[in-house]
Amino acid sequence: MNERKPIFYINEQKCRNTYSCVRVCPVNAIEVRAQKEHPTIIESRCIGCGLCFIDCSPRAVEFRDSRDEVKRLLSSERKTAALVSPSIAPEFVDITDYRKFVGMLRALGFDYVHEDSFGVDLIAAEYADLVSKAEGKYYITANCPPIVKLIEKYHPELVPNLAPLVSPMIATAMVVKELYGEDVATIFIGPCIDNKDEAHLYRGGKLVDSVLTFIELRQLFDEFEIQERTVKMSEFDPPYGNWGALYPLPAGIVQAGGIKRDFFTSNVITAAGKEEVFEALNDFGQYIDTIHHHFNLFFCHGCMLGPGMERHSERFRRRALVRLYAEKRVGLLDKAQWQKDMERWSKLDFSRSFNPNDQRIPEPPAEAINEVLKIIGKDNPDEELNCGACGYQSCREFASTVAKGLAVPEMCHTFNLRNKQEYIETLRQTNRKLAETKKALKDSQELAMREKEMAQSASDMMHNMLEKLPTGVVIVDNNLKILHSNQSFINIIGEDAKSIADIIPGLVGADLKTLMPFNIYNMFTFVLKEDEPVVSKDFRFEDNMLNISIFPIRKNKICGAIIRDLFSPEVQGEEVTNRVSEVIEKNLEMVQKIGFLLGEGASETEQMLNSIIESYKKRRVTR
Ligand code: SF4
Ligand code: SF4
Structure with missing residues (x-):
């Protein structure tokens, strides 16, 4: 069997981080870590209920695919037997007669096709016997693999109350292996994905060689182009089942076992669906001494709505389809032969044991929870809206899960909303700054343009002046x-x-x-x-x-x-003037000294030179 992949896993290529899987998971088996881009299913915590698979709209949650394994078995030398759940009635409504369905399985390559309802009859009889001899001990049925895992992992104190009986799938496989020998390859076909894990628990995976969900079976029919109109009708291989055909209904096994179901005389309570199951286990754990009933539990609303089916709606229509199918099968049944078959096969050992595997995480200290509440903006109890948008029943429960490291604050709607508002405000401010910067840039461009124009005109002016x-x-x-x-x-x-x-x-x-x-x-x-x-x-x-x-x-x-x-004439006169001025400047001191020595004569020399300058200047002006 394919042991490599966990029963459920998240395909990161398809995951859109909607966290619907995290919200729907009833046991916090899917963690979201800040450092990881996508959520991850923690296999040791998963109970295989398939709720995440049903709820994920981008179909990112996938389950272990057994089609290749089954194709290998069908093409091998070994004989193959299909063990078919009576849930075919609410699933294959598109096939007009169950015998056509059997014909299609034979066309796929199965040598034998058995109905699982005979296994239900055997186990139902075992339950009837168990409860009749319970003597004050109360049992929880162990037919639904997620219920068994839920108790082993999250209510280990109730493991001693699990009925020590194999499921109908295992009972049917035991009968078929006895009939044809150990070498026959048994492939269970049903609505439950977690049967794939259950099959591994017996004889190292060699009692049930593989498990196909109805989803995978439809894909194989398509792949090999097997349709109702291309096959003949064919009957199941015996032994045939009786009221075990009611098994897809939550109380089907109780009815098949002939256990009383009316309110006053029944000693079995049936609970189905996530909410009822959690409540039932809680009450069983606390009040069984008051309740005084055995509990028949199924994680789905019965196997007529298993996660391995194509659709998960129309509960009441499904009930009717199961009932009609069971009536038809029971109407055709040779009761005497059934009785003989029951006597023969009930001698097999249908007992089983369980493996408590406590996965409970201790409740974090109150300070840690309060710290998370503060982070998500629930500073006081009034702000704890308990809206449930995160998938947890209360803000406090969510904060506790975050404190356990299995969730992140971003899963809280109001936290995100507040962050979004802050983000929008930041965006608004950034936009405002951007607009201001843009305006400043425009202004400085205009200024630069004006300066450039001024510089150009100054340069032109300078050029013209230089030219002149x-x-x-x-x-x-x-x-x-x-x-x-x-x-x-x-x-x-x-x-x-x-x-x-x-x-x-x-x-x-x-x-x-x-x-x-x-x-x-x-x-x-x-x-x-x-x-x-x-x-x-x-x-x-x-x-x-x-x-x-x-x-x-x-x-x-x-x-x-x-x-x-x-x-040049323009320069000549000016130059003489300049030079004489220069001579006077340079010699002024000396002239003054000479004037002092020679008296007025020297200053006359200066006056004379100055008059030459003045007269020259005048000449230039009049010319
Ligand atoms: S299969 Fe069920 S228990 Fe496992 S991860 Fe999905 S929702 Fe959780
Ligand atoms: S109720 Fe049936 S289909 Fe659903 S998990 Fe249990 S056994 Fe599987």
Whole structure:
């Protein structure tokens, strides 16, 4: 048998973290850890009820698939026997006659097809015998595997009250193995997924070789294209069952065993479905000395609604279908033969034992629970809404599960809502800041644009002014390539420069070394290197005398020069004036000393020179 996978597991590819499995699990067997992306089923805590499988809408909860195992058995040398649960009646409503269903199983490759209701009859008789000899001890039926696991794991103190009898599936397999020999492969087909685990408990998984749910059987029918219309009718193989066909009903086994069921004389209480079962176990544990009844428990609302069936609704229609099927089967039954079969097979040993496996987690200390309550925003009891949205009956129970490490606060609806509101507020603030930043960006872009326009117009203005200056201006880079020059500079340099300027306006990119002699451009090199200005130096250039001032603009990278042609009429007069002023400035002290020594004569010299300057200035103005 396939032992590798746990009975139920979560397919992480399909899981959408809705946590519906966590909420529905009645024993907190599914943990949600902050560090894990998806919930995980803790196999040791799981009771195999299948509620998570039924409840998960993205179908992320999966169960151990036995189809390949069954296909291998069907194609092997071994004879194969199908053991079929009477729950076929409420499941295969699309097949018109149960004999067609048997024919389809034979078409799939089964050599024998047996009904499990005979096993029910055998076990029902065992129960009737057990309760008749109970002598004040009260039993809980052990036919439903999740009920057995629930008691072994969460009510171990009730293990001694579990009826020590195998289930009908096991009883039927024992009969079939006796009939055909140990080598026949027995495959149980039914509504219960946890039968797959139950099968492992007997003879190392060799009593029931495999278990197919109705879901898997339908898939095999589809795979091998087996349909009702393609097969002949076929009858089950004997021994046939009697009222065991009622087994899918919660009280079916009680009825099959002929145990009294009326309120006043019955000594068996039947409880089915999660809520009833939990209440029943609680009451059994506490008040059995008052109740004085045996408990017949099924985790589902009877096996007519098992998790391995295709659908899980229409409870009352299902009841009717079970009843009709049982009446039909019982109507066809040879009672005398059944009696003989019962006598023969009831000699088998149907006893079993149990394995208490306490999975209860001690209740966390009150401080730890209060701490969780505080985290989920239930600071005082008024805020404990007990809305049940988390899947727990009260906020306190949920907080306790979180404190046990089996749940996370995010499963609480109000906690999430509060977090969501905080998140929305944060989002709102972020959006506001974003809008402010956007506006600031727009403003600064507009400012930058305005500044750029201003800089451009300043640059244009400067360019125009430079162009109009009578003084030559040139700006060069550290390779002495011209970055800018004005018309006066071009005029000073002469015809060669004018020809170049016709092609390259402003001589941009021209090499200063090709336009000026070494002694001049070397001065530019000096300024660039030393980052020192050279002020007002006179150089002979061709037939002219140039006065040049060079100054650094960007250290070691760019420098500019102001060049005046001292022989040009515009500069000449101004230059004489400047030079005389300079002479007077420089010699003023000396002149004053001489004046002191020579008397008024020296100051007359100064006056004379000053008058030359003034008259020159006037001449320039009137010209
Ligand atoms: S099968 Fe049942 S017990 Fe196991 S995890 Fe699912 S809901 Fe819980
Ligand atoms: S009630 Fe039946 S189908 Fe449901 S878990 Fe129990 S045995 Fe399985």
